Amino acid sequence: MDSQVIATQPTSAHGEHGHSPHLRHHFATVAQQREAASFGMWLFLLTEIMFFGGMFTAYLIYRNWYYPAFVAGSHWMIMWAGTLNTTVLICSSFTMAMGVYSAEMRNRKALLRYLFITLCFGIVFLGIKAYEWHDEWEHHHVPGLNFSINDFTHVDQRYPQDKPLAPDMAEKTQAYFSLYFMLTGVHALHMLVGVSILVVLLFHAWRGAYTTGHMTTIENFGLYWHFVDIVWIFLFPLLYLISRHQ
Amino acid sequence: MTEPTRHDQLDLEPTLYEHHVVSPKVYLGVFGALLCFTALTVAASYLELGVFNAVVAIAIAVTKAVLVILFFMHIRYSSRLLKLTVASGIFTFLVLITLTLSDYISRAWGLW
Numbered sequence: 001m002d003s004q005v006i007a008t009q010p011t012s013a014h015g016e017h018g019h020s021p022h023l024r025h026h027f028a029t030v031a032q033q034r035e036a037a038s039f040g041m042w043l044f045l046l047t048e049i050m051f052f053g054g055m056f057t058a059y060l061i062y063r064n065w066y067y068p069a070f071v072a073g074s075h076w077m078i079m080w081a082g083t084l085n086t087t088v089l090i091c092s093s094f095t096m097a098m099g100v101y102s103a104e105m106r107n108r109k110a111l112l113r114y115l116f117i118t119l120c121f122g123i124v125f126l127g128i129k130a131y132e133w134h135d136e137w138e139h140h141h142v143p144g145l146n147f148s149i150n151d152f153t154h155v156d157q158r159y160p161q162d163k164p165l166a167p168d169m170a171e172k173t174q175a176y177f178s179l180y181f182m183l184t185g186v187h188a189l190h191m192l193v194g195v196s197i198l199v200v201l202l203f204h205a206w207r208g209a210y211t212t213g214h215m216t217t218i219e220n221f222g223l224y225w226h227f228v229d230i231v232w233i234f235l236f237p238l239l240y241l242i243s244r245h246q
Numbered sequence: 247m248t249e250p251t252r253h254d255q256l257d258l259e260p261t262l263y264e265h266h267v268v269s270p271k272v273y274l275g276v277f278g279a280l281l282c283f284t285a286l287t288v289a290a291s292y293l294e295l296g297v298f299n300a301v302v303a304i305a306i307a308v309t310k311a312v313l314v315i316l317f318f319m320h321i322r323y324s325s326r327l328l329k330l331t332v333a334s335g336i337f338t339f340l341v342l343i344t345l346t347l348s349d350y351i352s353r354a355w356g357l358w
Contacts, residue, residue: 031265038328046335053339057346079288086284094277097268097318104267226318230311237303241291245299 022214034216041220045227052231055186059179059238066172068165072152073176074243075159076141078132082240085128086232092121093229100222103205103215111211111218115202118225122195129188133181142181143174183235190228197221266323276317283310 020030027033063070099114140148152170155162165173201221204210210218287306295302316322321332 042331049335083288090280097273233310234307237307241303242300244291245294
């Protein structure tokens with residue numbers, strides 16, 4: 001957010017070419033500056049892909065390893081909550097994209113509206129996620145803090161066709177729930193960071209920023225928000241959906 | 247007619263992409279498609295498809311992710327540099343999975 005500092009260089013430094021006050025002096029054109037900003041943001045997102053990628057790979061390997069435990073564990077996911085949260089995140093991605101469009105159109109009111117709706121969707125997502133975590137706590141499904149194999153060594157009436165697991169395999173449901181809490185926890189942390197940044201962006205937008213032609217911050221935040229949405233797009237089937245019938 | 251300045255030449259540089267504003271209609275279409283795919287993947291999880299439950303769910307997730315990357319993240323309209331950057335990220339992730347899995351399946355046979 002130091003664009004003002006750079007932009008206030010003496011005009012004499014620019015020689016023959018007058019240009020946008022938002023163009024930093026080490027870039028030749030506004031297009032080049034935008035390109036560099038997007039490129040930098042994408043490099044950061046690549047590190048994020050590898051960060052989540054390691055955990056996805058761990059999930060894949062342990063699911064093959066302790067397959068019955070992972071099936072039994074995922075049968076305890078709350079389907080309506082996962083589906084609703086997926087929908088909420090997709091809606092928030094849409095409103096974020098519309099926010100970027102509004103900044104592009106230099107429409108301050110629309111930008112404020114869409115950022116605010118995105119913020120609300122983000123908070124709703126975290127609320128539903130907290131509800132699910134609370135439910136798992138109540139059922140003693142939290143490895144290390146509050147865990148019991150009881151639900152997995154007995155037949156559950158919701159899944160009468162499930163065979164009860166042997167005690168040693170039932171212990172392995174902790175691998176499922178550890179990965180579940182790690183993946184959804186780190187994802188929720190990203191959501192929390194996103195929601196916090198959104199509050200700051202709303203404040204700046206309210207004071208008139210991002211709608212004067214310089215909107216790199218909004219564009220890059222949009223990329224971040226969509227990325228977090230994509231992570232959930234993969235978490236939802238892996239944790240909730242793929243083991244419903246095994 | 248004056249000589250074009252260095253600045254003008256850079257403006258004509260073909261590697262600099264034309265900035266493209268995506269219309270709200272496109273966003274709305276992608277949004278609708280994402281919601282449909284979500285409904286589809288939930289519905290598919292209720293069907294008994296054996297090993298294909300996972301295949302269908304992952305295929306739908308990949309389709310949704312591609313839609314988000316191409317349109318919401320503007321990669322469809324971005325420069326070749328950005329397209330290659332995204333592709334290299336996905337490629338590196340596939341290397342991570344492939345190498346790790348080939349390690350697991352090529353040793354301790356029958357133990358996992």
